Amino acid sequence: MPRPILATIHTAALAHNLARARATAPDARVWAIVKANAYGHGIERAFDGLRSADGFALLDLAEAQRLRALDWRGPILLLEGCFDARDLELCSRLGLWHTVHCNAQIDMLAAHKTQVPHRVFLKMNSGMNRLGFKPERYRAAWTRLNALPQVEEVSLMTHFSDADGPQGVHAQLAVFDAVTHDLPGERSLSNSAASLRHNAALTGRSDWIRPGIAVYGSAPDTPEHSAAHWGLQPTMTLASKIIGVQHLAAGDTVGYGSTFTADKPMTLGVVACGYADGYPRHCPTGTPVLVKGVRTRLVGRVSMDMVTVDLSPVPAAGMGSDVTLWGRAAEGAVLPIDDVALAAGTVGYELMCALAQRVPVVVV
Numbered sequence: 183m184p185r186p187i188l189a190t191i192h193t194a195a196l197a198h199n200l201a202r203a204r205a206t207a208p209d210a211r212v213w214a215i216v217k218a219n220a221y222g223h224g225i226e227r228a229f230d231g232l233r234s235a236d237g238f239a240l241l242d243l244a245e246a247q248r249l250r251a252l253d254w255r256g257p258i259l260l261l262e263g264c265f266d267a268r269d270l271e272l273c274s275r276l277g278l279w280h281t282v283h284c285n286a287q288i289d290m291l292a293a294h295k296t297q298v299p300h301r302v303f304l305k306m307n308s309g310m311n312r313l314g315f316k317p318e319r320y321r322a323a324w325t326r327l328n329a330l331p332q333v334e335e336v337s338l339m340t341h342f343s344d345a346d347g348p349q350g351v352h353a354q355l356a357v358f359d360a361v362t363h364d365l366p367g368e369r370s371l372s373n374s375a376a377s378l379r380h381n382a383a384l385t386g387r388s389d390w391i392r393p394g395i396a397v398y399g400s401a402p403d404t405p406e407h408s409a410a411h412w413g414l415q416p417t418m419t420l421a422s423k424i425i426g427v428q429h430l431a432a433g434d435t436v437g438y439g440s441t442f443t444a445d446k447p448m449t450l451g452v453v454a455c456g457y458a459d460g461y462p463r464h465c466p467t468g469t470p471v472l473v474k475g476v477r478t479r480l481v482g483r484v485s486m487d488m489v490t491v492d493l494s495p496v497p498a499a500g501m502g503s504d505v506t507l508w509g510r511a512a513e514g515a516v517l518p519i520d521d522v523a524l525a526a527g528t529v530g531y532e533l534m535c536a537l538a539q540r541v542p543v544v545v546v
C-alpha cells in the first residue's frame with residue numbers, strides 16, 4: 183500500500199469560486215491566474231474547473247505552452263512579459279499576449295520580426311514599486327508602443343499593493359486614472375482582494391479582472407475575513423491517515439526538541455504528513471487539524487514525514503483514521519487552509535504552492 187497521504191483537487195469548487203469572482207464584476211472578463219502551476223494545483227488538473235475563464239494569466243512560458251497543449255485557444259497573458267528576445271517568437275507562434283513593464287521590453291519588441299502584431303498590456307507602477315512604468319513615464323511608453331508595427335493593441339494595467347488592507351485601492355486608482363483617463367484601450371486592474379473588497383469603487387473601471395487566490399478558495403484578506411465569508415470553497419484538500427498511536431503519561435514529551443510536554447495522560451496520533459510533503463515546519467503546537475472530521479490540534483514539532491496530533495477530542499480515532507491537514511474532510515467538515523497558514527505565520531498562497539512533488543494528487 184502506498185503511503186496514505188493524498189491531495190485532492192476539487193473541480194466543482196474551482197468552477198464555483200471562479201463564478202464568485204466573476205460575480206464581483208459581471209461586465210468584466212476574467213483572467214484566471216494560473217501562475218506557479220495554478221497555485222500548486224497543477225495547470226492540467228485545474229484546467230477543467232477553470233474552463234469558463236475568458237483567459238489565463240501566468241508568467242512562465244513553459245506553463246503557457248502547457249495550456250496550448252491542453253488545446254486552450256483563448257487568450258493567455260504573460261504577467262511579467264518577455265524575459266528575452268526569443269520569448270517574443272514564442273508569443274508570436276502561440277498567440278500569447280504579454281505585459282510590457284520596462285523600456286528593455288519595448289526595445290525587444292521594436293527589434294522583433296513578426297507577421298502577427300502583438301496584443302500587449304502596458305503596466306503602470308502606480309505605487310507598488312515592483313514592475314511597471316512610473317506614472318510620469320507611462321504616456322511616453324504608451325506612445326512609443328502604439329507606434330510600433332509589431333503592436334496590434336495596447337491595454338492598460340496596474341496592480342494594487344494594499345487591496346487586502348486598510349489602505350485600499352483609492353490612492354493607486356487615482357494615480358492610474360489621472361494618467362490614463364483619455365487613453366483608449368482595455369483596462370485590467372483587480373486582483374482577488376480588489377475584486378472582492380473594492381468592487382463598488384472598481385465597477386466599470388476594469389475590463390479584465392485578475393483573480394488568483396480567490397479562485398483557489400482562500401480569502402485574500404484573512405484573518406479579517408474567511409473564505410466562507412466570501413462564499414469561497416476549498417479547492418485543495420491535503421489528507422492523510424494515522425499510522426501510529428502513542429499513550430503519554432503526564433510529563434512525557436513529543437518529537438524533536440521535546441517541545442511539547444503532556445500535562446496529563448493523553449493519546450497521540452502519528453500522521454503520515456511532514457514538511458517534505460509541503461506541510462509547513464513552522465506550524466506550532468495548537469495548529470488546527472481534523473481527525474475523522476473533528477477539529478483537534480497539532481502537538482510538538484513537525485518533522486520531515488510525520489506530525490503528531492492530540493486525539494483527546496476524538497476518542498474513537500485510532501490506527502488508520504482519516505486526517506485532514508487542510509480542505510474538506512470526508513465527513514464534510516472544512517479546515518480552511520487559511521487557518522493552518524495563520525498558525526504557520528504565512529498565507530494560504532504559500533501552502534498550496536508548496537505542495538510537494540511526492541504527494542499523489544487526484545482530481546474529483
Ligand SMILES: *Cc1c(COP(=O)(O)O)cnc(C)c1O
Pocket residue numbers: 215217261341372373374375392393394395396402
Ligand atoms: C498573482 C497576480 C494576481 C492575482 O493575485 P491574487 O492575490 O492571487 O488574486 C493578479 N495580478 C498580478 C499581476 C499578479 O501577479
